[in-house]
Amino acid sequence: MTITFKHITKDYNEKSVLSDVSFDIASREFFVLVGASGGGKTTLLKMINRLIEPTSGEILIDNEKITSLNLRDLRLQIGYVLQQIALFPNMTVLENVGLIPAMKGWKKEQIRARVTELLPLVGLDAETYLDRLPSQLSGGEAQRIGILRAIAAEPKIILMDEPFSALDPISRKQLQELVKNLQKELKITTVFVTHDMNEAMALADHIAIVKEGNLLQTGTPQELLNAPADDYVASFFKDYQEDFSKIKLNDLTENLTELSKAFSADAPLTEVLKTLSHRHESEETHA
Template sequence: MIEFKNVTKRYGSKTAVEDASFNVKEGEFFVLIGPSGSGKTTTLKMINRLIPLTEGYIYFKDKPVSDYEVYEMRWDIGYVLQQIALFPHMTIGENIAQVPQMKKWKEADISKKTAELMVMVGLDPDIYKDRKPAELSGGQQQRAGVIRALAADPPVILMDEPFSALDPITRESLQDDLIALQKEIKKTIVFVTHDIKEAMKLGDRICLFNEGRIEQIGSPNEFLSNPKNDFVKEFIGYRQKENITVGEFVSENSQEVNNEDYPLVEEDTKIEDAFKVFAEHETVIVKTKNGNKCLNRQDVFKHLSLKRGDSA
């Protein structure tokens, strides 16, 4: 869907991104992460030509992005910013309708799509469609911003730290909503964050930048089980896991279940061995002396001493 081939971006003598090569698969949730100034946001903005590249090639749907008319390409790429950026003088419904109207959709189709998307993110269209952005909470505004990017049904969504300005509870709620939404819409999403826990929670694959260069690309499981160097280990808050077992992540309050749909692991299974199971299954059943307990992959990631990236 998207491919970078030896892409470099320079600002005068300063190199912001150096020789980046990777691909984003169709339907994949791909996360760009790194410290402040590492090149992650520059990389995102080169996809839809908000920033021009200096060297190399970027392909969108097997065609160089430079071959597209800018307006045509951006209609096919939704964009969600950290600054919610809804038009304050327009209603929520009018905000969502902007790109479909530019593409000359029928008003009945726009109205139907708007209502469907609002329902998907928990905004009752009968209540919120005719409200102005100032009448919504920050979380509700950002939900509206997400579905505005989806309104014209683009195959790709770019998201530049969309939740970082929100409080932790709202942020986690929106992360959960986005996971559920992605399961339904199956878009290709490229997501920038500085928070490693957010990256681990959302990403199918993660691309970690450092000083303009890619340090590692892989699944959350691969980052935790096989960090490639000391920078990666430090950034993800890695700790040695040789003596950690699955049982340590099961609490007395963990739900007791007997479900043959989930794989069964013993409580003394080493966590690095369990990662191989979690790579294929979001949930496992841990066999303990107090019964079979349900353990979710995200619960493991959350408690593996992952530290939050402190800079954007």
């Protein structure tokens, strides 16, 4: 499903929170909103499922105004993952993940089959976890259940509001990879909020940089990295570290002659590795 923001503004007590924001999110893409706290990222995200209404402007899903849609139906086709997870403490994993399917009228056996099917996708054994309560889960496990709850009813769109910011670095990295793989497999239009450019670069097909209610720049990760619109956008890349973990020694040696022609002898190794990294990603994409 495509999502279109048209001239969105939002005012609170005569203070402008969003100023004439317009952009498009393509169907089935992973779109990341990046910016400092208070910049308007979460406000934009919550407008998609109408938890927040704009002061002016329009939001469309597949070219249809969301205000023309039944609110309950709109929200039931949108998954939502929060930073706080917010699992119901008195409900089992099966009941938590099956909540939205139950609201949509699925039968109990359908729900159980769906949850049993989904748990292995996030690395959890169904027999072990179906009847566990949230208090019996680690932080990373609970967040995995939160992700499954958001996708269980086969939504067309999923919203994710800094879902991994409270996790340790290892769990965060694992869940980033997990979410990206799930999004590709399930082909869900995904809108993700973060203030971490490393996370945005790892996940996004397109990125939007927001500052103080203004949209500064949108583009692919590489477009923003190579041609930031201003110093503020460039500042997000100051501490960015390219992920070279997939590059093998063989990749380097096979391309040694070509690389020696493309780079001077004193070229920084990071630049050479970036070239290999992007080439490797391109080959994976077209494989």
